[in-house]
Amino acid sequence: MLRHLDIRDMLIIDRLELAFQPGLNVLTGETGAGKSILLDSLGFVLGWRGRAELVRQGADQGEVIAEFDLPEHHAAWDVLREAGFVFDDSLILRRVNTRDGRKTAWINDRRVSGEILRAVSETLVELHGQHDDRGLLNPRGHRMLLDDFGGLGAKIDRTRKTWRALSQARKALKEAEARIAALKEEEDFLRHAVAELDTLAPQAGEDASLDQQRRRMQAAEKIGDDISKAYQALGLQGAEGMMGDAARWLSDAAGQADGTLEEAVAALDRAMAELSEAQSGVEAAMDALAFNPLELEHIEERLFAIRGLARKHEVLPDDLGTFAEELRTRLTALDQGASDLAELQAAVAKAEVDYAQAAATLTEARKKAAAKLDRAMSKELAPLKMDRAVFATDVTAGDAGPEGVDQVAFTVATNPGAPAGPIGKIASGGELSRFLLALKVCLTGTESGLTLIFDEIDRGVGGATADAVGRRLSQLAGQGQVLVVTHSPQVAALGDHHWRVEKRQTKDSTLSTVVGLTDEARVDEIARMISGDRITEEARAAAKSLIVA
Known part of the structure; x- marks a missing residue:
């Protein structure tokens, strides 16, 4: 879980300290107030690719520090252990960007490469939004997501074992054939x-x-x-x-x-x-x-x-x-x-049968898991006003490898009779957001220890649909920590913790800051989201009703 975020001299932020909490953390604010800058800064300390120019005008360097509280068996510890780290209960990431573009990162005061930083960050934070190419929209990860959803770890281990045995048998046969061919020449x-x-x-x-x-x-x-x-x-x-x-x-x-x-x-x-x-x-x-x-x-x-x-x-x-x-x-x-080759050929044939059986069992299990995921998605899409859309998990034949012979792709058809296609290419902005949210709800039961960030995932929806989006975000947050950047009052009203991003302008500078809201200030912020700059009593009443609901 992300506990603290300390940002100094990044873009239009001079100094900002945030203490995030478990549950649903909501960030709201007017367009252009700096919500995306906050995510850019977080992405910077996590090693993600982003803007080239991040240092605030007039500063020599920008710095971001992120502190995480992690359980004992969190995946991040495995990455750090493999890199030779000695660590305690907390994890602190620090990254500095100088004016000339040099970037330096530390984990718990030990300098690290960008490769290690990104490997750790992938176990800490997951970002979802309309330009989500790191997570659910990346087709290379769909098979892994399906395997996690179906609990197919044991079958994958069996397939990997038979693949290793097959690879070793083929290698032994190839080496023997080469040796005998060389002997025949002499x-x-x-x-x-x-x-x-x-x-x-x-x-x-x-x-x-x-x-x-x-x-x-x-x-x-x-x-x-x-x-x-x-x-x-x-x-x-x-x-x-x-x-x-x-x-x-x-x-x-x-x-x-x-x-x-x-x-x-x-x-x-x-x-x-x-x-x-x-x-x-x-x-x-x-x-x-x-x-x-x-x-x-x-x-x-x-x-x-x-x-x-x-x-x-x-x-x-x-x-x-x-x-x-x-x-x-x-x-x-x-x-x-000839006798030795016959034995090795028999060993390869047996290994091929063993692998084919394990891979076939895994394929069948994947198809069952795909059908189960499709049914779960159908139930999730209906409340999101996408009951006519069809989500399908395609399991097709691919190249043989240690994890079987299957390719997995999430496809969607937004209307009956419309052709299905990759989720990232078929769905519109608002539809894509809801597809991703529904998919995340279905898959989250198989994951742990991730801070989930949703960047305006409720864009293009309102009313009952926005309420359904908010409730699903709240459901996800009940299992860990969710940060959501939103313009929807229905979503903001369901937050456990609420921050408002503000922009302050003077004659010489523009700065962005983030303010934690009290209960009363939260009502005013949601009322502003409902009615605009002029907050009416009717808007306050509507905001209170949304919060109570």
């Missing part, structure tokens, strides 16, 4: 490469092992002759034979040498033992270096084959096994592609 390569790798079957670490064996065999070719000569030199034909002869000769002479050869014989024995150990080592080396030249050829062929495949596929030799497994996986995906 099928020949995959099959040839996998066969080649499977035939070679390279193992991790094999490259280093083969290289080591190859190097050892190549080294054996170079040192084999020297080792063989050394082995011959250490054998019976060499050192071993000569040392054996020396040992035998010394042993024979030792008995006659009085012990002088004992140390020499002992040293020779030790040398014979070391020689034997050297011979064993050389023999072991000869065994280790022994190889079959055909084996070296085989090792080199395999080593070169592994390295050749690694270069071909631009991977390390040790990664060939992993690479082969990746290729096998892609080839398996290709071979299983």
Whole structure:
């Protein structure tokens, strides 16, 4: 609910503070007094598009502050929470317009963008009038209004869920088709490469092992002759034979040498033992270096084959096994592609059926809600002297989407037999006002927390029709807060709170102000609306009778 409106230096308003109340708030005044300026100022602080030049002549800047009292679960809190606000029970909007056209807005002292300001304002205030393109006359919102009227939230949620499932299934199928198409383009390569790798079957670490064996065999070719000569030199034909002869000769002479050869014989024995150990080592080396030249050829062929495949596929030799497994996986995906596509196609078909069923259920519910709304509108239009007019909610086929396959449009025919058309194009000014009011009465039961503003919605009607308009405005106000700008005494008489917009002119300036009316002043204002500038006792009596009624 709008509690306070503070306007400074806007158009012909220098300083104005208003404290609005729950119920029906009526603003009256002579034509040109500034009622539209008041709404322009409110629209400015709410971020609505309006006049370009708003700052009062001679002032550096204009400013508007609007304070709202909102319930705990009001939709505005959701918008602010998403924008990262921390807030309390009240909501204060402030917007400044400088002389050079710069506009700056704050919500609860935090500077905000125009986008956030408008998103919040849409949950706070709704304007209705002959140029109402933000609310009921906007065909893009008709489906949402019908859904709210019919209480179709659960069915919409179900349709959204099936739409998401269908979108995901279609996406999965499309991605799988793209993958398989790409695999088909490289099928020949995959099959040839996998066969080649499977035939070679390279193992991790094999490259280093083969290289080591190859190097050892190549080294054996170079040192084999020297080792063989050394082995011959250490054998019976060499050192071993000569040392054996020396040992035998010394042993024979030792008995006659009085012990002088004992140390020499002992040293020779030790040398014979070391020689034997050297011979064993050389023999072991000869065994280790022994190889079959055909084996070296085989090792080199395999080593070169592994390295050749690694270069071909631009991977390390040790990664060939992993690479082969990746290729096998892609080839398996290709071979299983038909089966996988069949499963995904079945999933899409099932999701399409689920969505079609949910959308059809929602369409049927919308058509029932449309018929119910049309009946409610028929009842509302009769007291507004539009019993011959026909209001129809058209539910037609549209593009499929998360909220079903329907397009919804409010249409009217003002006379029997006349063609129906969009509500904003068929109805005249006065008729349009009454259509909008009747529609708002029918729809308001599904809404909460909005301050409703009606700008001269009673234009072009009078008498019993104006009284019917006023009573419906009063009915709407009973569920919250309504502000109505009116020239109708019948409507003004039904207000819970009454303000008069006045224009004061001096030699140098023209200013507009708003005055709250006492009971007596209210009678005079309604009498003025009845009789004109000259207020008669008969007009006062008529005003009192309207207020009492």
